[in-house]
Amino acid sequence: MMNxxxxxxxxxxxxxxxxxxxxxxxxxxxxxxxxxxxxxxxxKCQEKDLRPDYVVGMESRGFIFATPLAYQLNAGFVPVxxxxxxxxxxxxxxxxxxxxxxxxxxxxxxxxxxxRVLIVDDVIATGGTAKATAELLQNSGxxxxxxxxxxxxxxxxxxxxxxDVPIISxxxx
Numbered sequence: 268m269m270n271x272x273x274x275x276x277x278x279x280x281x282x283x284x285x286x287x288x289x290x291x292x293x294x295x296x297x298x299x300x301x302x303x304x305x306x307x308x309x310x311k312c313q314e315k316d317l318r319p320d321y322v323v324g325m326e327s328r329g330f331i332f333a334t335p336l337a338y339q340l341n342a343g344f345v346p347v348x349x350x351x352x353x354x355x356x357x358x359x360x361x362x363x364x365x366x367x368x369x370x371x372x373x374x375x376x377x378x379x380x381x382x383r384v385l386i387v388d389d390v391i392a393t394g395g396t397a398k399a400t401a402e403l404l405q406n407s408g409x410x411x412x413x414x415x416x417x418x419x420x421x422x423x424x425x426x427x428x429x430x431d432v433p434i435i436s437x438x439x440x
Contacts, residue, residue, distance in 0.1 A: 272438045274300040289418055289440060291389055295331065304437065308415050309339035311435045312385065317412045319385035321345050321378050325400055332417060333387035345377045347400050358406040362399035373403050380408040390418040391436065394425025401430055
């Protein structure tokens with residue numbers, strides 16, 4: 268097993284001074300590292316017996332990991348998008364960012380009532396996007412079975428913002 272953390276590049280002072288950005292592009296372009304990332308997420312989901320019917324990924328980096336994970340888990344993939352990107356009727360939620368607000372949308376018919384849903388993203392920081400996605404899914408009447416992240420920024424305590432379901436993260440900072 269390779270050390271996935273060694274494939275994540277630190278970019279100091281991005282997007283502003285004092286921030287260390289964890290750049291996953293170096294992980295993505297390493298074939299073995301990408302393969303191990305998806306396999307590790309799938310294995311941890313199986314160990315926790317999550318058995319999702321759908322894997323939900325948030326725009327845009329969540330798509331990168333959620334789609335192959337859905338394939339590995341024999342589940343459907345559901346995108347959560349920024350406003351105006353989905354053509355059908357949508358549920359929408361506005362949520363707080365550090366400097367303002369943002370909005371996410373999901374097709375109203377994206378998941379079946381009572382289905383089991385796993386939310387996947389590249390990073391959990393403050394937990395705002397993941398929490399908003401979980402709240403957005405409540406409109407669909409599905410069962411949230413867990414969250415999976417490649418990176419967790421533990422000092423920002425985003426995990427505390429999330430519902431009480433299993434949370435998987437592969438790399439912690």
